[in-house]
Amino acid sequence: MKTRDDYLALDAADPLRGLREQFSLPAGVIYLDGNSLGVLPKATAARVQDVITREWGGDLIKAWNTADWMHLPERVGDKIARLVGAAPGELVVADSTSLNLYKVLAAAIRIAQQDAPQRKLIVSERSNFPTDLYIAESLCQQHGFSLKLVDSVEEIPATLNAELAVLMLTEVNYRTGYKHDMAALTAAAQAAGALTVWDLAHSAGAVPVDLKGANADFAIGCGYKYLNGGPGAPAFVWVHPRHTDSFWQPLSGWMGHAAPFEFTPSYQPAPGIRRYVCGTPSVIGASALECGVDTVLAAEAHGGMAALREKSLALTEAFAALAEARCGEYGVYVVSPREPARRGSQVCLALKSPLQEAGYAVVQALIARGVIGDFRAGDPARLDQVPHILRFGFTPLYIGFVEVWDAVEHLRQVLASGEWQEPRFNTKGAVT
Amino acid sequence: MKTRDDYLALDAADPLRGLREQFSLPAGVIYLDGNSLGVLPKATAARVQDVITREWGGDLIKAWNTADWMHLPERVGDKIARLVGAAPGELVVADSTSLNLYKVLAAAIRIAQQDAPQRKLIVSERSNFPTDLYIAESLCQQHGFSLKLVDSVEEIPATLNAELAVLMLTEVNYRTGYKHDMAALTAAAQAAGALTVWDLAHSAGAVPVDLKGANADFAIGCGYKYLNGGPGAPAFVWVHPRHTDSFWQPLSGWMGHAAPFEFTPSYQPAPGIRRYVCGTPSVIGASALECGVDTVLAAEAHGGMAALREKSLALTEAFAALAEARCGEYGVYVVSPREPARRGSQVCLALKSPLQEAGYAVVQALIARGVIGDFRAGDPARLDQVPHILRFGFTPLYIGFVEVWDAVEHLRQVLASGEWQEPRFNTKGAVT
Structure with missing residues (x-):
């Protein structure tokens, strides 16, 4: 059974780790929404x-x-x-x-x-x-x-x-x-x-x-x-x-x-x-x-897109595996393909009955904790086939392995504590 | 006969003069191309x-x-x-x-x-x-x-x-x-x-x-x-x-x-x-x-578009009148309507024979002096009907009356001295 220290070790050994220094990342945020809006490069301003x-x-x-x-x-x-x-x-x-x-x-x-x-x-x-x-x-x-x-x-x-x-x-x-x-x-x-x-x-x-x-x-x-x-x-x-x-x-x-x-x-x-x-x-x-x-x-100086892809697949596989292992008991399952060749740089989760409607509130509770992913609604008439999706993007340029661990731990706590049921997380209107 | 001091006096009496303070205007430039690209407001950066x-x-x-x-x-x-x-x-x-x-x-x-x-x-x-x-x-x-x-x-x-x-x-x-x-x-x-x-x-x-x-x-x-x-x-x-x-x-x-x-x-x-x-x-x-x-x-606090229009018409009429009075002897004539109701916020000049082809070089010589207007080519086959145009835009927010005087004086000097004939002003390639 891996621990958070194992993920810290993966970051320490990551040859692409230095690329993260190119970005201004807000403190206290695990940003898993670079697939909606990438973060700010330090050079841009x-x-x-x-x-x-x-x-x-x-x-x-x-x-x-x-x-x-x-x-x-x-x-x-x-x-x-x-x-x-x-x-x-x-x-x-x-x-x-x-x-x-x-x-x-x-x-x-x-x-x-x-x-x-x-x-x-x-x-x-x-x-x-x-x-x-x-x-x-x-x-x-x-x-x-x-x-x-x-x-x-x-x-x-x-x-x-x-x-x-x-x-x-x-x-x-x-x-x-x-x-x-x-x-x-x-x-x-x-x-x-x-x-x-x-x-x-x-x-x-x-x-x-x-x-x-x-x-x-x-x-x-x-x-x-x-x-x-x-x-x-x-x-x-x-x-x-x-x-x-x-x-x-x-x-x-x-x-x-x-x-x-x-x-x-x-x-x-x-x-x-x-x-x-x-x-x-x-x-x-x-x-x-x-x-x-x-x-x-x-x-490009560190292996280019091939190296980024290798890290991306490691991040997304780690997230998918951890999410199912640590949050499966709360109904979490992985919607994205597990086969590497068929997977982009994101992992989508969904929730089984009786929590199949809880996705929006869970994402809001995660955002309140600083873990930013987004919610994509499913088809209300057939959530078993087109479920509500909790979507998490992993940008290998600036996301590290310990953030994968921490994001899953936050998800586990949100579900275990039931905090997602608080009314403030169930009010729609957010654009993500 | 008016003098430069008369134009300084017009600026001193201009109730819109303070609006110019909103902009970062480069030193040493008379910018008469706000109809191509407006200048930088101080607030923007x-x-x-x-x-x-x-x-x-x-x-x-x-x-x-x-x-x-x-x-x-x-x-x-x-x-x-x-x-x-x-x-x-x-x-x-x-x-x-x-x-x-x-x-x-x-x-x-x-x-x-x-x-x-x-x-x-x-x-x-x-x-x-x-x-x-x-x-x-x-x-x-x-x-x-x-x-x-x-x-x-x-x-x-x-x-x-x-x-x-x-x-x-x-x-x-x-x-x-x-x-x-x-x-x-x-x-x-x-x-x-x-x-x-x-x-x-x-x-x-x-x-x-x-x-x-x-x-x-x-x-x-x-x-x-x-x-x-x-x-x-x-x-x-x-x-x-x-x-x-x-x-x-x-x-x-x-x-x-x-x-x-x-x-x-x-x-x-x-x-x-x-x-x-x-x-x-x-x-x-x-x-x-x-x-x-x-x-x-x-x-809007100073009369809005009506007040801007009044100043714009005064600027463009002054430029047209001065250009013909002071540069007419070199073949300069006004192409834009002199009737206020039919005139926008720009004045277009052209040059008569034998200088009907000189417009491009004259504009380049003016730009070298810091007077920025632009050139719009005419129809080479019928320059008498569709002449080459020396185009000058007057943005009443930031252009003053003394700049009208100075721009015409530069134009007069460019034509009187013949400096527009220098080879460096006759090389095409500029985008204006």
């Missing part, structure tokens, strides 16, 4: 001050040249490319995840319309992050396509048929932490004549991604989760080079124009991925994002 | 630091509640609403000008398709800001509409006919500073059965705008020009309440959903203007924008 006071305040309009704001989307994009198996010049930072999905899904639909007009189906998971489904719904309405949602991963293969235009998946499911096999599903979808769109919101900076190796078609991702870019950070978009120049994405703003400062009245898209930039880039936001991306790139 | 270190760094995910990030789009939107004649709850901050135009133009097209399917024409100016034309071009392609561009304001009335679906104009033309009569054109377009979309990029914070008084249908605007929100600041979008709930704008991200944290797989737009928010708001960017908007609202 000073960098943003410099952008505001020196670049903007001092150079004013000249900073578009002196600070090269013009190429910020590519410069930060090239850094993210190193984390997701893309080449320089293939990925840009722009807008939000939702908007970037609109761009690439519109492109995929256009390609399908041209190459295979009988294909009018987009397949995704009902448990995909809702904004992806909402954007797909909008584009389906516009183009006479249908959105088919599967309830389990096992249903996907049967959808890879002659009607399928696009398979659109978030590589790591936001609710369950299930990690799809990107290479295998991409190959299977393409063998069936379809295109793939991958949302890397819970992948980039969390698990190794190899877009080119998987031969994916399109990908997007989020800047404010594992990339630590700050609240509402710009997102990113990648398009396989075989598709980039074939389509004018519909959000055709001037910053994606081939010559924006010629001020010509007709749109001519820039060559390459730059055409996926729309309006004027968010200079402050992209600069903060760059600091966040740098915290992940700092791991 | 500290506010952004607070958002980064206390709200994000300290409260992490809880800041969505504790700092009410969730309602930042509405909170800053309500402040901008006061500047443009809109009511609280009618305007939100979101995304970029280009993206917001995509949303409202898609809405206008949809309304036209439903109410008047024979109307398939969008009319705008060839000299409208290009991103507006590019977005319109994209939507026209998607919906089988046509974009008709007029070359002069006088051509607009004839286009208000039974084919017109949408009249889309930037209220103050970015090139010439010509200010359309929003109320009259809106009434005429609506009398002809069409809708209006107004871009307020060069209006909000620069001239009084009365969207409700003009009975406009849709409006968008920019955060980083006269609103001083910083480079790439979020933009804004307003929809007349009679249209807001009638349409699901196509960029249907989760933050415009009626219940984003219910995580339902189907899109249900939020009631009211919130549905025009798409992805997660740029918290840092919107917070910086709020500081900029506050600098304009500070004028």
Whole structure:
């Protein structure tokens, strides 16, 4: 039987332990929500001050040249490319995840319309992050396509048929932490004549991604989760080079124009991925994002994403095992896959009868103790199949093993003491 | 004949002079480019630091509640609403000008398709800001509409006919500073059965705008020009309440959903203007924008937009008159309207033969002297009709009368000395 000292020893032996020093972590907090909003890098505040006071305040309009704001989307994009198996010049930072999905899904639909007009189906998971489904719904309405949602991963293969235009998946499911096999599903979808769109919101900076190796078609991702870019950070978009120049994405703003400062009245898209930039880039936001991306790139000196993945799997396996061993008697069970290859960097727990409704209050009681995870509601009509979820993200850059132990111990105490039943933990309204 | 002392006296008597103290203005610079990028408010750096270190760094995910990030789009939107004649709850901050135009133009097209399917024409100016034309071009392609561009304001009335679906104009033309009569054109377009979309990029914070008084249908605007929100600041979008709930704008991200944290797989737009928010708001960017908007609202204690407008007209008239009086002998003439009602807060100059090609170099020589304006190329094939433009913006919040005098004196010296002919001023590449 392991003890807390064993976890302290794991931290002491962790070759990535020093990476934690890159962050400002509030005292007394075990932050297991980096999959919703990454923590603040120490470098960010000073960098943003410099952008505001020196670049903007001092150079004013000249900073578009002196600070090269013009190429910020590519410069930060090239850094993210190193984390997701893309080449320089293939990925840009722009807008939000939702908007970037609109761009690439519109492109995929256009390609399908041209190459295979009988294909009018987009397949995704009902448990995909809702904004992806909402954007797909909008584009389906516009183009006479249908959105088919599967309830389990096992249903996907049967959808890879002659009607399928696009398979659109978030590589790591936001609710369950299930990690799809990107290479295998991409190959299977393409063998069936379809295109793939991958949302890397819970992948980039969390698990190794190899877009080119998987031969994916399109990908997007989020800047404010594992990339630590700050609240509402710009997102990113990648398009396989075989598709980039074939389509004018519909959000055709001037910053994606081939010559924006010629001020010509007709749109001519820039060559390459730059055409996926729309309006004027968010200079402050992209600069903060760059600091966040740098915290992940700092791991390159210590084995990079492979080393981060190894630690992430050790953290999540330790949490899952401890949660079941120490809290199983209170009805806690693990929803996320235990198979490493199928697990992202998060662990989702649920509660069995008679506590199947208690998840929200338990998460609130944990937050009151400084253990920050989040709650994702299940389907009230069938909680046995789609349970309420207690979601915990493990960012290997700054989470250590003893925090895993302590978080589980807090969970045990919350359940053993019944403190989650206090009225203050049962009042909804929190956004997490 | 007035002298520099007369302009110093105007500043001394200016009741708005104190508003300048809100800004960090670089020493030795006469900044006449606030219509491209507003200057840095003194409050911004500290506010952004607070958002980064206390709200994000300290409260992490809880800041969505504790700092009410969730309602930042509405909170800053309500402040901008006061500047443009809109009511609280009618305007939100979101995304970029280009993206917001995509949303409202898609809405206008949809309304036209439903109410008047024979109307398939969008009319705008060839000299409208290009991103507006590019977005319109994209939507026209998607919906089988046509974009008709007029070359002069006088051509607009004839286009208000039974084919017109949408009249889309930037209220103050970015090139010439010509200010359309929003109320009259809106009434005429609506009398002809069409809708209006107004871009307020060069209006909000620069001239009084009365969207409700003009009975406009849709409006968008920019955060980083006269609103001083910083480079790439979020933009804004307003929809007349009679249209807001009638349409699901196509960029249907989760933050415009009626219940984003219910995580339902189907899109249900939020009631009211919130549905025009798409992805997660740029918290840092919107917070910086709020500081900029506050600098304009500070004028409310001194007569508000009406007082700013009075000063703006005095500044621009003084600059136009001085430029022609003191630099006319070198071929300088004024392109912007001299009639106050038709002039925005900028003055555009051009150069007659034989200096009609010298504009770029003259602007560069002025910038080298610390007088920052910008250059907008004309039509090389017909410079007599569409000349190269030397563009100067006058932001009454922080520009004074003596700067008008000094800027003209620098221009006179640049032309009289011939220093603009130095090779260093004739090398293109600057972005302004």
